[in-house]
Amino acid sequence: MGEFGSFGKILIAIGVIMIIIGVLFLFGNKIPFLGRLPGDVAIQKKNFSFYFPITTCIIISIILSLIMWLLSKK
Numbered sequence: 001m002g003e004f005g006s007f008g009k010i011l012i013a014i015g016v017i018m019i020i021i022g023v024l025f026l027f028g029n030k031i032p033f034l035g036r037l038p039g040d041v042a043i044q045k046k047n048f049s050f051y052f053p054i055t056t057c058i059i060i061s062i063i064l065s066l067i068m069w070l071l072s073k074k
Contacts, residue, residue, distance in 0.1 A: 013071050017064065024060075 039055035 013068065
């Protein structure tokens with residue numbers, strides 16, 4: 001079971017991440033602070049708008065890193 005066991009853990013981890021991303025897509029607009037944190041860049045001009053949620057991306061990255069770290073400990 002050696003190689004297939006570790007491959008199974010990777011598939012489970014990818015599945016958990018996909019579920020989390022799906023839940024964020026479904027309920028992301030209901031979380032009022034998501035995407036509107038201090039540090040998120042929003043520039044709007046007459047014919048141009050640019051939005052990059054830097055702080056939100058960092059927080060999501062930290063959460064996903066913690067989940068991956070917890071899954072790798074087993």
